[in-house]
Amino acid sequence: MSENMLHDTSILRLENITMQFGGVVAVDNLSMEVRPGEIVALIGPNGAGKTTAFNMITGVYEPTNGQISFEGSPVVRNHPRGKISKMYAGQNADLYKNKETLSPSVDRLTALGMARTFQNIRLFKSRTVFENVLIAKHLRRTRGFFSAVFRLNRDEEASWREESLSLLETTGLSAVKDENAVSLPYGLQRRLEIARALATRPRLLLLDEPAAGMNPQETDSLTAFIARIRREFGVSILLIEHHMNLVMDISDRIYVLDFGRMIATGEPREIQNNRRVIDAYLGVEEN
Amino acid sequence: MAFFRKHIKTIVPILVLYALVVVLDLIPGVPMMLLTVLKKGAIYSLVAVSMNLLNGFTGLFSLGQAGFMLLGAYTYASLNISSGLKPIVYQYYTPLFRFSITEVLSGVAGSAGAVLGIVLSLVIAGLVAAFFAYLIALPVLKLRGDYLAIATLGFAEIIRALIQLEALAPVTNGSQLLRGFPYFRGLFAPFLISGVCIFLIVLIINSTYGRAFIAIRDDEIAAEAMGINLAYHKRLSFVISSFFAGISGAMLAMYQTSVQANTFKSAMTYEILLIVVIGGIGSVSGSCIGSFLFIAMSEWWLRFLDNSAYNIPGIPLLRPGFRMVVFSVLIMIMVLFFRRGIMGDREFSLSFFSKKTRGEGGRSDSRRETDE
Ligand SMILES: Nc1ncnc2c1ncn2[C@@H]1O[C@H](COP(=O)(O)OP(=O)(O)OP(=O)(O)O)[C@@H](O)[C@H]1O
Ligand SMILES: [Mg+2]
Numbered sequence: 179m180s181e182n183m184l185h186d187t188s189i190l191r192l193e194n195i196t197m198q199f200g201g202v203v204a205v206d207n208l209s210m211e212v213r214p215g216e217i218v219a220l221i222g223p224n225g226a227g228k229t230t231a232f233n234m235i236t237g238v239y240e241p242t243n244g245q246i247s248f249e250g251s252p253v254v255r256n257h258p259r260g261k262i263s264k265m266y267a268g269q270n271a272d273l274y275k276n277k278e279t280l281s282p283s284v285d286r287l288t289a290l291g292m293a294r295t296f297q298n299i300r301l302f303k304s305r306t307v308f309e310n311v312l313i314a315k316h317l318r319r320t321r322g323f324f325s326a327v328f329r330l331n332r333d334e335e336a337s338w339r340e341e342s343l344s345l346l347e348t349t350g351l352s353a354v355k356d357e358n359a360v361s362l363p364y365g366l367q368r369r370l371e372i373a374r375a376l377a378t379r380p381r382l383l384l385l386d387e388p389a390a391g392m393n394p395q396e397t398d399s400l401t402a403f404i405a406r407i408r409r410e411f412g413v414s415i416l417l418i419e420h421h422m423n424l425v426m427d428i429s430d431r432i433y434v435l436d437f438g439r440m441i442a443t444g445e446p447r448e449i450q451n452n453r454r455v456i457d458a459y460l461g462v463e464e465n
Numbered sequence: 466m467a468f469f470r471k472h473i474k475t476i477v478p479i480l481v482l483y484a485l486v487v488v489l490d491l492i493p494g495v496p497m498m499l500l501t502v503l504k505k506g507a508i509y510s511l512v513a514v515s516m517n518l519l520n521g522f523t524g525l526f527s528l529g530q531a532g533f534m535l536l537g538a539y540t541y542a543s544l545n546i547s548s549g550l551k552p553i554v555y556q557y558y559t560p561l562f563r564f565s566i567t568e569v570l571s572g573v574a575g576s577a578g579a580v581l582g583i584v585l586s587l588v589i590a591g592l593v594a595a596f597f598a599y600l601i602a603l604p605v606l607k608l609r610g611d612y613l614a615i616a617t618l619g620f621a622e623i624i625r626a627l628i629q630l631e632a633l634a635p636v637t638n639g640s641q642l643l644r645g646f647p648y649f650r651g652l653f654a655p656f657l658i659s660g661v662c663i664f665l666i667v668l669i670i671n672s673t674y675g676r677a678f679i680a681i682r683d684d685e686i687a688a689e690a691m692g693i694n695l696a697y698h699k700r701l702s703f704v705i706s707s708f709f710a711g712i713s714g715a716m717l718a719m720y721q722t723s724v725q726a727n728t729f730k731s732a733m734t735y736e737i738l739l740i741v742v743i744g745g746i747g748s749v750s751g752s753c754i755g756s757f758l759f760i761a762m763s764e765w766w767l768r769f770l771d772n773s774a775y776n777i778p779g780i781p782l783l784r785p786g787f788r789m790v791v792f793s794v795l796i797m798i799m800v801l802f803f804r805r806g807i808m809g810d811r812e813f814s815l816s817f818f819s820k821k822t823r824g825e826g827g828r829s830d831s832r833r834e835t836d837e
Contacts, residue, residue, distance in 0.1 A: 236690060238686075283689070283694070283695075283696075284689040284690055285689050285690075285691075285692045285693055285694045285695070286694075288689075288690060288691065288692035289692050293690070293691070293692075294690055296686075296687065296690075300684045300686060300687035300690075301683075301684070301687070302679070302680050302683040302684055302687065302688075303683050303684070304679065304682075304683050304747075304810065305679065305680075305683065309676065312676065313676050313677065313679075313680045313688075313691060313693075314691045314692070315673075316673050316674075316676065316677050316680075316691070316692065316693060317691065317692025317693065318692075319673060323674060323701070326672040326673050326674055327665070327668050327669050327672050327674070328668070329668075329672075331673070335673070338673075374691065375691075377691075378691060378692050
């Protein structure tokens with residue numbers, strides 16, 4: 179295991195990740211990885227546990243069991259403890275028993291270099307497009323409170339503003355930069371969420387259904403947009419999506435979840451023809 | 466200079482206001498009531514803005530303001546009672562502080578020393594309030610919404626009870642009042658102190674930390690996902706807000722020339738909350754305008770309602786106490802029909818009167834409404 183970790187070149191690695199809410203096992207023994215520069219898709223029917231997986235990766239939920247590593251070092255680790263340990267319905271309960279538990283806060287994980295968007299858009303609703311992006315620079319501050327208040331951080335502020343403007347330029351939002359964020363059309367709001375996430379300077383970008391609610395044309399343009407982001411920002415991308423055209427077009431690899439379990443993984447071509455995947459999407463009962 | 470040119474439409478009205486204050490200080494025969502309203506209004510402006518920083522800009526519904534004002538008032542008073550008056554003030558107790566900061570410093574440096582002493586005491590008053598805020602922040606800020614309000618309200622009430630304990634009497638004089646410390650003579654001092662403090666708060670709001678506070682208010686989950694440490698920033702906002710509440714408490718002591726725990730009941734916090742709501746949640750200038758209007762209404766403009774001599778013959782409506790009835794009705798109308806307050810979340814400036822800004826304001830109004 180430790181040898182494996184030493185040679186771990188993946189940017190994100192999940193090992194035996196399980197999330198149990200009361201009696202419900204929302205994610206069951208999930209292991210997966212994202213390698214540098216990859217676009218990886220996480221797909222599955224409604225309620226399969228995709229967003230729950232995102233929430234564990236980004237620190238919103240503490241997994242019941244398992245370990246998550248970012249750029250080779252473990253950042254999240256847990257084993258069934260307390261009340262849940264008696265009713266634990268997942269697997270590998272003992273694997274991490276004697277290891278230190280790690281549960282950093284969401285902002286710490288963002289600072290490490292991952293950033294996400296939300297399935298239900300969450301923009302700062304009283305702020306302009308520009309300010310939404312600028313706020314995401316706050317975590318990269320190098321000066322303290324007093325220099326910020328008395329404007330002794332002018333150079334830092336200036337470079338943030340410049341970077342934010344150029345980010346809006348590359349994401350095609352500069353024309354609307356002074357508009358209120360939530361007054362934008364839906365597609366642009368999704369794009370702004372991506373721009374805001376990029377402003378934190380992540381190396382891993384997590385997109386939760388970026389094409390939700392989009393028509394085919396918008397989806398096509400988003401597909402090109404995501405591909406361009408990977409090129410221009412050098413980020414690896416993990417995305418959840420129901421639009422199969424988008425997924426098959428840009429993913430290097432795909433993981434398929436159903437009822438919290440991974441039922442298939444592989445390249446788009448393999449997944450398209452996978453019997454279990456087709457059954458899961460058509461709703462065939464498993465025995 | 467660039468700063469001055471950029472904000473000229475805000476700076477000019479402020480300078481005009483301060484010039485007026487200086488003039489009112491110099492000319493004789495200004496109505497007593499006007500002076501009272503202006504002095505008290507200046508002090509309430511500061512505490513309202515400090516509450517707005519926390520409730521309006523950071524989105525934390527806290528009701529501890531009176532408690533932190535009380536801490537500031539007692540700190541300022543106990544450190545500044547003239548040593549000659551101590552035996553009379555602390556009738557039943559031996560005072561812990563045998564000196565008065567202002568007296569000590571004016572002994573060293575004359576009137577400059579006295580000014581320095583008052584400024585220093587105000588800062589200490591703020592720091593004491595901030596220190597208590599820091600202590601309770603950790604458990605209290607974990608609570609959400611109404612629970613936070615209840616906990617902070619409880620804290621303020623507990624502080625008010627504790628401060629009257631016999632054990633603390635060498636500092637607080639038990640349930641007797643504290644007096645004999647330097648107080649405001651003119652209008653200029655309270656306006657200057659409040660002005661400087663509010664300017665500092667505006668600097669904070671417009672800094673990257675202020676943007677982080679607003680982000681937390683707008684969407685806590687998104688803010689955290691963007692790398693903003695929630696616990697740290699909430700605590701920071703809470704401590705800053707309490708610091709300035711402490712200073713305004715000290716100023717209230719200076720205005721009233723005496724300090725007693727019963728001044729700082731939760732009714733006072735509700736008054737400040739009303740001012741914030743009337744002025745506009747998320748508007749600094751709104752809180753200031755709200756303060757002066759509120760104080761003017763409650764202390765001055767509606768006074769005639771209490772005087773039965775003004776009754777129309779045959780309709781004995783006006784009598785002592787009727788003022789508060791009308792006042793409450795006005796507040797209710799205000800809160801029911803102008804839910805976003807006088808200013809909404811905009812700021813006052815001269816361009817406020819030009820068409821363009823008003824148009825934008827109107828649009829943001831309708832946006833908010835559909836949002837809710
Ligand atoms: N906080 C929670 N408490 C209890 N159950 C939860 C919680 N969060 C998610 N679940 C449950 O976990 C399961 C997986 O939900 P999740 O949101 O991860 O699905 P999803 O794959 O993202 O689905 P969709 O495609 O609809 O977004 C669901 O049954 C959901 O009800
Ligand atoms: Mg989901």
